Each structure stands twice: as C-alpha cells, then as structure tokens.
Amino acid sequence: MADSRNAALAAWMAEVGMSARELTDAVNHAIRDLTGRLGATSERTVFRWLSGENRWPQERQRRALEAISGRTVADLGFVPRGKRTTSPVPPAAPSEDTVHRRRFVGAATAAVAVPLIASRPQSVGTSDVVRLRDSVEALVAIDAERGGHTALERAALAGADEALGLQRRSTTQRVRQRLFSLAADFTATAAWSLIDARQLDAAGKHLDRALTLAGMAQDSDMAMQVWNLRAMLARQQKDHGMAVAAAQAAQATPIARQSPLHASLAHARTAIGLANSGDRRGALRSLGRAEDAMGKVDTTEPRPIWIAFYGPAELYSLTATVRDVVGDPAEAEAAAYRALAALPQTYRRNRAHTTVRLALAQLHQGDVEPACASSADVFTIMSGDPLPGRLRQLLGTFHRDLITLAPPRIAHEWADRYRTEWSPA
The missing domain is CATH 1.25.40 (Serine Threonine Protein Phosphatase 5, Tetratricopeptide repeat)
Structure with a gap:
C-alpha cells in the first residue's frame, strides 16, 4: 500500500544523497565493523525497507543503520513487527x-x-x-x-x-x-x-x-562553493574586479545553470562586486537576476550543507549591502529589517553582520541615534564569543563613518563604550 512506505528512511537517504545500492554497501560494511564479518544485506532488502514491506530489519541491520545514520531505527521509520515490543534491541555502544x-x-x-580517529577498518x-x-x-x-x-x-x-x-x-x-x-x-x-x-x-x-x-x-557544486568564497575573499582584499570575475565563474558552473538556488547566490555575489566597483546599473541588474532566480527555488528540495545558509533572508542581507554601497540607504535599511525578520536564530554571526549593515544604512540617512542603538545590538548578539575579524572590520567601517557623519562627542562615546569588546581590524 502507498501509505505504508517508509518516508523517514527515504527522506534521510535523500538528505545525505545515498542510493539504495550505496546504503546496501554501507550496511554490510557496518555489520562487518560490528561483528567482524561482512553483512549479506541485498539491494532488494533496502527496497523492501523503503516500500514498507519490511518494517523491522534484523538486529544486526538495525544496529548498522543506527551506526551509519547516527539516528535510532525509530527515527528512520522502522517499527517492531506486530505487538512484540518486550525484546527491544539493547542500546548499542557509542558508534565510531x-x-x-x-x-x-x-x-x-x-x-x-585532537586526533580524529584512532584506527579504522582497512576497507572504506x-x-x-x-x-x-x-x-x-x-x-x-x-x-x-x-x-x-x-x-x-x-x-x-x-x-x-x-x-x-x-x-x-x-x-x-x-x-x-x-x-x-x-x-x-x-x-x-x-x-x-x-x-x-x-x-x-x-x-x-x-x-x-x-x-x-x-x-x-x-563536483560542480564544490567548484561553485570555491568560486563563491573566492569572490568573498577578493572583496575582503578590495580587489573588486577579481570579486566580479570569481562570481561570474560561479555563474558559469554547471550547478548554477541547473539550480536556481546556486544561480541566485552567484548573481547576488556578482551584484556586490559590481556595486563596490562603482557599477550601479550592473549591480542592480545582477540583484534583480538573483531575486528572479530565488523565486524559482523549490524550498522542499534538499540542499548541500554549505549553501544551507542561503535563502530569502540572506538575499535580503546581501541586498542591504548592495543598496547601501550604491547610495540607496533607505532601501538598504528596509532590506536589512526584512533579513533580520527572516534569519533563523541559529545564524548568530549572520544576524550580527546584518545588524551592522542596518546600522550603516541608518547612519547614512543621518539617523545617528538609531544607528548607534543598532550597532550596540551586535555585542549582545555575539555575547560570550570573540567577534570574528570580518565583523570587527565592518564595525570599523561603521566607526569611521560615525566620525565623519556624527558630532565628535557621539563617535568618541561610542568608541569608549565598546572599546573592551571591539577594536578596529
């Protein structure tokens, strides 16, 4: 029956990108690690697990599945046969x-x-x-x-x-x-x-x-990740021509041509490089392409872990950066607020970074007091951990603009108040 399929197991396999044949291989090798003898699980057995025909694998297979996935067999969608629950599988020792x-x-x-692994089996x-x-x-x-x-x-x-x-x-x-x-x-x-x-x-x-x-x-996905980071590195080095070239190389990867999510990030990264190069029209055109591609993203599809950070919230944050650099601080402030409303709480560093962008957008509109209040939130967000260098550099930009745009007293007070938590990069 269709409703008996093991959706949890299928979802986990999709999440880690594992085929039935690969799971078969992994289970048999995990059984060998547990027992000293290679397992005899077949690919047909895996298909029976997925279809729901087999709802409770053998004990060795259950332990192997838990060792491979780091999840319980219950989390993987398996249930004991009938009502026989008096002989559960004993808890396995912590898996390698x-x-x-x-x-x-x-x-x-x-x-x-520290050393990662003391020893490993010879087969991989x-x-x-x-x-x-x-x-x-x-x-x-x-x-x-x-x-x-x-x-x-x-x-x-x-x-x-x-x-x-x-x-x-x-x-x-x-x-x-x-x-x-x-x-x-x-x-x-x-x-x-x-x-x-x-x-x-x-x-x-x-x-x-x-x-x-x-x-x-x-691996085109990994190549895209590297070009994305190369664009970010070039921006930090103020080599904006290289940043644009790296972002365009990211656009040219096969994964960016196939995946709207990857394409959106590549276009957004291009927009930042063009904005910093002084090309307002090109920056806004690339930003529009990033937004168009984001509108085509299927949010239900699994995504590689490296790009999990990217979505509407991060695009709003990058929009705030582009808009502020090209001289649209009001639009930058609005985008920063949208980003902060959508960012998951777990993205603490990204939240702090976007908060500085908000402060800069407010300062560039002449709203000095709100800008100082927003910048103060950064230290609360990152409380308990040192500020990463990139965040300290952005706060340095805020401080320099504060000196230029605000009365000297306010700039000195800001620096004196946060000197113990922040220093210019």
Whole structure:
C-alpha cells in the first residue's frame, strides 16, 4: 500500500544523497565493523525497507543503520513487527561516527585539534562518506553560531586529511570521488573560517587546493562553493574586479545553470562586486537576476550543507549591502529589517553582520541615534564569543563613518563604550 512506505528512511537517504545500492554497501560494511564479518544485506532488502514491506530489519541491520545514520531505527521509520515490543534491541555502544563528530566539535572549540580517529577498518565505503559528511555539518553549525576562528580551520583541515587518506584505500571509483568532494568541502570550510577571521593570505591557499580537489571529484557544486568564497575573499582584499570575475565563474558552473538556488547566490555575489566597483546599473541588474532566480527555488528540495545558509533572508542581507554601497540607504535599511525578520536564530554571526549593515544604512540617512542603538545590538548578539575579524572590520567601517557623519562627542562615546569588546581590524 502507498501509505505504508517508509518516508523517514527515504527522506534521510535523500538528505545525505545515498542510493539504495550505496546504503546496501554501507550496511554490510557496518555489520562487518560490528561483528567482524561482512553483512549479506541485498539491494532488494533496502527496497523492501523503503516500500514498507519490511518494517523491522534484523538486529544486526538495525544496529548498522543506527551506526551509519547516527539516528535510532525509530527515527528512520522502522517499527517492531506486530505487538512484540518486550525484546527491544539493547542500546548499542557509542558508534565510531558519533565519537568522530564529538572529536570534531572538540577540535573546533578547543585551543588545539585532537586526533580524529584512532584506527579504522582497512576497507572504506559509503558509511565513511556519511560519517565525514556529518562532521562537515557539525563544523558548519559551529561557524554559524560563533564565526570563523583558527581552531575551526584546524578541525576542517584534519577532516580533509582524513578524507584524502581514506580515498587512497577506497574500493570503488564513486566512493573515491565522494571522498575527494568531502576533502574539497572541508578545505573550503577551512578557507571560509580564515576569511571570516580576516586571515586572508592563508585562505587563498586553501581555496586553490579546494578547487583542485573539486576538479578531481568532478563536483560542480564544490567548484561553485570555491568560486563563491573566492569572490568573498577578493572583496575582503578590495580587489573588486577579481570579486566580479570569481562570481561570474560561479555563474558559469554547471550547478548554477541547473539550480536556481546556486544561480541566485552567484548573481547576488556578482551584484556586490559590481556595486563596490562603482557599477550601479550592473549591480542592480545582477540583484534583480538573483531575486528572479530565488523565486524559482523549490524550498522542499534538499540542499548541500554549505549553501544551507542561503535563502530569502540572506538575499535580503546581501541586498542591504548592495543598496547601501550604491547610495540607496533607505532601501538598504528596509532590506536589512526584512533579513533580520527572516534569519533563523541559529545564524548568530549572520544576524550580527546584518545588524551592522542596518546600522550603516541608518547612519547614512543621518539617523545617528538609531544607528548607534543598532550597532550596540551586535555585542549582545555575539555575547560570550570573540567577534570574528570580518565583523570587527565592518564595525570599523561603521566607526569611521560615525566620525565623519556624527558630532565628535557621539563617535568618541561610542568608541569608549565598546572599546573592551571591539577594536578596529
């Protein structure tokens, strides 16, 4: 029956990009890790799980599924046969991938990185890909909450090294390519962490390596990520011509031609580069293309973790930047308010960044007191963590404009009040 399908399992497989054949391989390798013998699960068995024909896998398969996904079998949509619930599967010991994620979080939040894996089985398969993808997701979550920092960079580079080490032992071409793709993702994450921390020279070297790895993976999505970050790096370096060229390279990737979401981001990044280059008409034209593409995005489709931040809220935030740079501060203020209303609370760094854009738009309209009040909110939003270098630089821009546009007393008071929490980058 149609309503008996296991929608939860199908949704998880779609989320991680796993086919039935790949899940079969992952389950059999996880069973080997648990028992010492390769499992005998067939692809037909996976299809029976998806159809709902088999609602309760064997115990070894259940444990393997939990080890692969990091979720309980109940979360994956499985239910015991009949009413026999008196013999539940005993809780499994913490799986290796769970330990791996904890170590990644520890490496990203502590002063030094720690070894990721003490030992691994000799055979490499899809379960390793899933485990490493979970670790990328953990690092992206830390970045959204706290912003870029060197410990996050070290953890990301350690992940890239592990992915490349596993690639040398992988058994299939598809797994090798996915491990190259993960290495590119980790390396790009390291680069972004340094861009956000304003350590720009090392960030460029990471991006060069990430683009090479994306090419080896034949992964257009990863190539798009690298060009997007290259545009952001060039903007931080005030090389606006390079920023436009990198954004246009992002537009030219196959994924941007296929995906309205990727196309929208590439056009928005182009708009920022053109605005900073003094091309008002071109900037607004690119911004319009970004908005048109966003209107075509299917919000129900799963998306890569690196671009999960991008949606209407982030587009509003980038609109605020473009509009302020081209001399439309009232429109910039309105866009910033829209962005703040739509941004999820978990995107703390992005919220702080947009709040500074709001303060700048207010200041550029001569609304000094509201601008100072908005800028003060940044320190509340980021309370408990150091301000990332990119955010400190933007606050430096606000302070310089405050000196130019406001009475000297107000600028001095602002600097004196927040000196302990902020210093110009």
